[in-house]
Amino acid sequence: MRCSQFLVILWMILSLPQMSEAQFPAQGASAFSLAGSIDIHIHTAPDVFQRSLNDIELAQLCMARNMRAVVIKNHYESTSARARLTNSILQSNLVFGGVTLNESVGGINPKAVEAMYRIAPDVGKFVWFPTLDAAQHARVFGLKNRGISILDGEKLTKPTLEVLRLIAQYNLVLATGHLAPAEVMLLVKEAKALGVRHMVVTHALADTPGLSLPQMKELVSNGVFLEFTYLSFISGPQAQLPFLQKSSHVSMEKMAAVIEEIGAEHIILSSDLGQMGNAIPPDGLSMIAELLQQQGISAAELELMLKDNPARLLGLE
Secondary structure, eight states: OOHHHHHHHHHHHHTSOOOOGGGSOOSSSOOOOOTTOEEEEEEOBSSSSOBSOBHHHHHHHHHHTTOOEEEEEOSSSOOHHHHHHHHHHHTOSOEEEEEEOSGGGTSSOHHHHHHHHHHOTTTEEEEEOOSTTBHHHHHHTTOSSOOBOOEETTEEOHHHHHHHHHHHHHTOEEEOTTOOHHHHHHHHHHHHHTTOOEEEETTTTSTTTOOOHHHHHHHHHTTOEEEEEHHHHHOSTTOSSGGGGGSOOOOHHHHHHHHHHHOGGGEEEEOOBOBBTBOOHHHHHHHHHHHHHHTTOOHHHHHIIIIIHHHHHHTOO
16 A cells, blocks of 8 residues: 555544544433443444444444444445444444345345455354345335245245355354244244354344244244344334334333243344434433333343343354
8 A cells, every 4th residue: 555545544534523422412311331232233324224323423432332342234235344444443343244135235145145254254244134125024014026035935045045054154143134934934944954053033023024922932942032122112103203103013011021931041132223313223222221121121131132142143252
């Protein structure tokens, strides 16, 4: 690298604004400490949709709250390179990324998974199966597009099996995205048989996937984590953002009841925030913890769901 290029990059890094808590005051009354916590589901800018924070702003805020790690997600592109760049700029190891297998990356595309990992093997961790382009998403929300299915009859498609082999080979995290219950159940079964060790059901209480309690119990018996999100709680007819009004509301009473039924050792709490107009992700994570505490969830259970379980999922034990 030429000296002039190095100086330009150095100037850009030193010119980055230092985010402070004062610039993003806490939304809500929660004072729950996030020290040591991990949020595995955050949407940041740049993105197709408007986001409340960019990658660097998010990382700075989470560092200020002494969080251990965050995972940035994008429905349309890989975030592993962005995670590595953010960590490099801020001299941290906080941020992780991944790839979502929607149409923009070729759908169920093993090459997209390979590229995501090879760009940043240290932080490229997550493989989300289809979300906004999933067939289940189209069915649930009445969309005209057919959507992506991972099934060929009653079997997984060949590209899906190839993706599972890569997840196993590189020790990545399988996240189920917006797949249908039948897809989730078969995917997990085949993934386990192929040696995938880290799996999580994306927003397990939401309409997508739309799982029953017996299905959730079967999944956790196979070593899969269930993700419960703050976004599921603020969704529903009374949501302040119109697109969230089409989704079902998941009450804190229901969330707490399922935690008690299934066991906190199988559950990960996350925010699924970043939407412009909603609380910023750290505030959402703090709020879900405090609200569950009000429902009788213990400090030890919260410790599992905010720290220990996501650390195991990311291989940070």
